Every structure is written in structure tokens, then in C-alpha cells.
Amino acid sequence: MTDVTTIDAKHGATPKLQPGQQIKFPAVLNTTEGDWDTKKRKYAYRWGTRVCFLVGIERLYLVEGTTYSTTAPVIVQPPAQTKVRTATFTTDAGKLEAFLLTDFYTLGVGRLGSLGTAGPLPAGIPTDADRGFLRAALFCHATMPLMADAIMYGRSVEGFVVAHRVDGKKVQSASALLTGYTQIAGAVSAEADAIRFVGNTPEKVFVDQRISVDGKLIAIDVELTNRTGAELVDLRYMRLIDFDQPGAFETVNEVVERGRARATMAGDRVLLVGSDDPRATIGLATAVPPTLDPYAITALPVGTKRKGDDSIHVVFDIGTLAIGASTRFRIVIDGSAIAS
Known part of the structure; x- marks a missing residue:
């Protein structure tokens, strides 16, 4: 060599x-x-x-x-366990979005990395069209009776926030396209078995995010890199998501582990979301308007249960990140409890 x-x-x-x-x-x-x-x-x-x-x-x-x-590093991914189709498409507004299709899920990813597209998916890709949605976010298309898209109803809350402190003051940027927040610049692309978003905050905190599927598990792998030119202090990443089904926006959300919550929607549709990372905690907040301040989200004890129109917040307290350093973590959305 x-x-x-x-x-x-x-x-x-x-x-x-x-x-x-x-x-x-x-x-x-x-x-x-x-x-x-x-x-x-x-x-x-x-x-x-x-x-x-x-x-x-x-x-x-x-x-x-x-x-x-001068050349990008080659990242070797493990063999896909699920038959996956991915692609990007251009909306009528000229924006590039993406979808990931398996025999169970249709995932729609907006141009800035949050779940939920602003434009309709290409013809032939299953969406919750019976209820009027040609767009998609998280649609389980192989259920009987048919399950509604778990994110597209109501305000369609899903996205992420990167925050840190400078001289004690909060500096934060949010990417939650369908709620109107587009503060993290970047673009989506389709890999063989995943949808990837690469971008950066205005302060040059780089975000590399990869969404993939194995069976009924949706993995969101995130890497943050400090390119700000200064040490990042009290760095936090927050993922927020509001699971709903039509006709009843009062989901029962329960903290089942330190970093994991269970959402029981109308029709007893159950999704789990969270992380095994010890830096992750779970909070709940009113979904509309969405709470985008990770410092305002209180970590809730295991067993906390609340019924209402709330969003689940997975907050990673990363602490200090040196100049040029990176940190990685994974968030999993688990639909195993949904019969197909």
C-alpha cells in the first residue's frame, strides 16, 4: 500500500x-x-x-x-437488512426533497433534513392519499386498517435544533421546515439505503445526518462538528416530534426510559422514540407553537405520562466540544408495535 x-x-x-x-x-x-x-x-x-x-x-x-x-472519505455501511428505495425529487417551487420507501414505511424528508415534505412525492410512491396527503413524513402504508401519516396532521411538527452558549447567552438554530424554521442551511441527498442531510448553522456547527430503516426501526444518525473557530460551550442537540392520528390530537406520551418515550395515538397506534445514548433525556412540550429552546425543556422522570397535543423532545446534553472535534449519536423511532 x-x-x-x-x-x-x-x-x-x-x-x-x-x-x-x-x-x-x-x-x-x-x-x-x-x-x-x-x-x-x-x-x-x-x-x-x-x-x-x-x-x-x-x-x-x-x-x-x-x-x-482532496477526496471524500469512503464510509463503509453495513449491508441493508431491509429492501429500500430512495430518491430525491424537485418540488414545484424548485426545491430538492427526498423520500425513503420500504415495504412498511414511506418517509418524506424535507430539503433541510426534517421529516415532512413541502411538495408531493412522485407518482407511485404510497402516501396517505386517502386522507388528502400527497406529501409525506412518516407513513406506515402496510397496516390494516390503514394507519394515517403519523406526522402530517395538525401543525406537522418535526425537526431539530442545535444550540450552545457564548458568554452565557444562548445561540441556537432550528430546522423544522413545516413549522417555518429554516435556520440550518444545507441539502438532502439520496444514498443507496438512506437519506442524508449535510448542512451547517450560521456559526459553522456542521450537521451530518443520515436517516435509514431496518425493518420497523427508523434510525437517525447525527454527527456534529465544531467548525466555529472557538470551543463550543454547553452544546445541545434536540429532536422534536409530534405524533398524531386524524380526529384526535391528544396523544398519550409516556417516558419509559431516561432517553426514550412511547407515544400512544388514536386507534392505539404506538411508536417509540429516543436514544440509548447516556447524554439523552426526554421532555414534553405543547406542540403548537413548537418549543425550539432545548434549555427550556425539562428532563422528565421515567413513568411521566401526559395526554394532550404535545411534542416529544429528545435532548442531548453534549457539554463542551473542542475546535475541530466531532460528536455522534443515534435517535431511533420504533414502529414494532404496529401490526402490518
Whole structure:
């Protein structure tokens, strides 16, 4: 196996970086996206106030520490256990959205990574059309009698929030498309067996999210990376979701474990949501208007049960995240209790 060539970046220089090579910077880059310099006709990469230029290299990918590569890392995923179809599609408004289809679920993912599309899915993909929905969020299409889309009713609350503190003040960004919050820029894409969202907050907290399905388990794998240029303090990630069925928006939500809740909807339709991660806790809040402040969500003790139009909040208290560091966790939505 041939060693990968690594070169050192110097302020004001234009190193000859070829595809497959790596480049080491004195500090973390401000961004991995090259900034086109019209005068020099090169891509500029900056760390702090210093800069070097690369010819024909539009983007770099973090390898480790402050070393970057010209090619994206290959992530080997385990073989899919469920037959999955994924695709992106363009809405009438010209926005790119995505869906994931199995023999049990239709998942619709909006352009900014939350469950629930703003546009109708392509023809032939099952949605809750009997009740007027050509869009989708979480539709169990193989139930008898037919189960309604568990998210599309009412205000259609589903999304996520990234928050931290600067000098004691809260800085937070929300992505909950169908409730009107679009503060985390990025885009969705379709992989062979998953829907992926890659984006970043205005402060450059990068979010890499992958939604996949195994049987009746929906996994949301999240990676946060600190590209802000400063240590992140009291970092939190929150996923909020309001499960409902038509005609009765009073779902019984119960905390069954420290990081897991059970939602019993109308017709005794049951979904579990949560995480095994020890940093995760469960809170409940009124769904409309949605509560998007993770610091305002109180962790509830196991056994807490409430009936009402509430959303379930899975909150990850991550603490401090160093410059350039990443953290990963998984949220699972479990539909095993729903007969098919």
C-alpha cells in the first residue's frame, strides 16, 4: 500500500496539490469550501486571517486534526437488512426533497433534513392519499386498517435544533421546515439505503445526518462538528416530534426510559422514540407553537405520562466540544408495535 503524500500549507503560497493527496494546515480551516479568487483564478482556503491558494480544488475533506484531503472519505455501511428505495425529487417551487420507501414505511424528508415534505412525492410512491396527503413524513402504508401519516396532521411538527452558549447567552438554530424554521442551511441527498442531510448553522456547527430503516426501526444518525473557530460551550442537540392520528390530537406520551418515550395515538397506534445514548433525556412540550429552546425543556422522570397535543423532545446534553472535534449519536423511532 502506497503512503498518501501530505504537504504543508503556508500563508500566501500555492502548493501543487493533486487529487488523492493531503494537505496539513497550521490550524483548522474557516471552511472546507474553497473561496474563488477572481483575480488569482484560484481557490482560497483560510485559517484565521491567513490564506493559501489551490488550483482546481473546490473542496477539501477533513482527515484528522488539521489535515485535509482532496477526496471524500469512503464510509463503509453495513449491508441493508431491509429492501429500500430512495430518491430525491424537485418540488414545484424548485426545491430538492427526498423520500425513503420500504415495504412498511414511506418517509418524506424535507430539503433541510426534517421529516415532512413541502411538495408531493412522485407518482407511485404510497402516501396517505386517502386522507388528502400527497406529501409525506412518516407513513406506515402496510397496516390494516390503514394507519394515517403519523406526522402530517395538525401543525406537522418535526425537526431539530442545535444550540450552545457564548458568554452565557444562548445561540441556537432550528430546522423544522413545516413549522417555518429554516435556520440550518444545507441539502438532502439520496444514498443507496438512506437519506442524508449535510448542512451547517450560521456559526459553522456542521450537521451530518443520515436517516435509514431496518425493518420497523427508523434510525437517525447525527454527527456534529465544531467548525466555529472557538470551543463550543454547553452544546445541545434536540429532536422534536409530534405524533398524531386524524380526529384526535391528544396523544398519550409516556417516558419509559431516561432517553426514550412511547407515544400512544388514536386507534392505539404506538411508536417509540429516543436514544440509548447516556447524554439523552426526554421532555414534553405543547406542540403548537413548537418549543425550539432545548434549555427550556425539562428532563422528565421515567413513568411521566401526559395526554394532550404535545411534542416529544429528545435532548442531548453534549457539554463542551473542542475546535475541530466531532460528536455522534443515534435517535431511533420504533414502529414494532404496529401490526402490518
